[in-house]
Amino acid sequence: MQNNPTWILVVALALFDAEGRLFLQQRPTGKHHGGMWEFPGGKVEASEKPANALVREIAEELALAIDPVQLEQAFFAEEGSDPAVVLNLYTSRQQVGVPQSLEGQAWGWFTLAEAVGLPLAPMDRKLLSRFDR
Numbered sequence: 001m002q003n004n005p006t007w008i009l010v011v012a013l014a015l016f017d018a019e020g021r022l023f024l025q026q027r028p029t030g031k032h033h034g035g036m037w038e039f040p041g042g043k044v045e046a047s048e049k050p051a052n053a054l055v056r057e058i059a060e061e062l063a064l065a066i067d068p069v070q071l072e073q074a075f076f077a078e079e080g081s082d083p084a085v086v087l088n089l090y091t092s093r094q095q096v097g098v099p100q101s102l103e104g105q106a107w108g109w110f111t112l113a114e115a116v117g118l119p120l121a122p123m124d125r126k127l128l129s130r131f132d133r
């Protein structure tokens, strides 16, 4: 990978519970988009496959074991430059139990109508609008 990439790949998960509610978490203040609500996930590291990066991020952030077989590719979004962030969103309806916020973020399960009322990271708002309500 080049030292100054023009884009970075971020993987994120739209995780739905049995009632069709969506899991979202709040970004820590002080980080890019601090205080905004987002899908769990993070940057894909060099030499990592995107789905494996997502499984790793969800384990690190929420102590949840996501089954890659239950991941479905959903939508892409792109934002900014130098580098552009390309967000690859997956969905899963795997029933996971209660997440543990290992990094201390607030989190919750939201209907899509509730989710759009939250302060969302801009790409997340675009991505959410793609789901049927």
Ligand SMILES: Nc1nc2c([nH]c(=O)n2[C@@H]2O[C@H](COP(=O)(O)OP(=O)(O)OP(=O)(O)O)[C@@H](O)[C@H]2O)c(=O)[nH]1
Residues within 6 Å of the ligand: 010, 011, 012, 031, 032, 033, 037, 038, 039, 040, 041, 042, 043, 044, 079, 085, 087, 121, 122, 123, 124
């Ligand atoms: N994880 C995640 N990142 C998102 C979302 N939407 C969005 O714009 N981003 C942006 O994508 C980038 C991902 O950064 P991250 O901080 O979550 O990734 P990370 O944990 O691997 O990185 P770190 O080592 O910098 O903490 C940030 O610029 C973040 O603001 C989203 O829904 N989930």
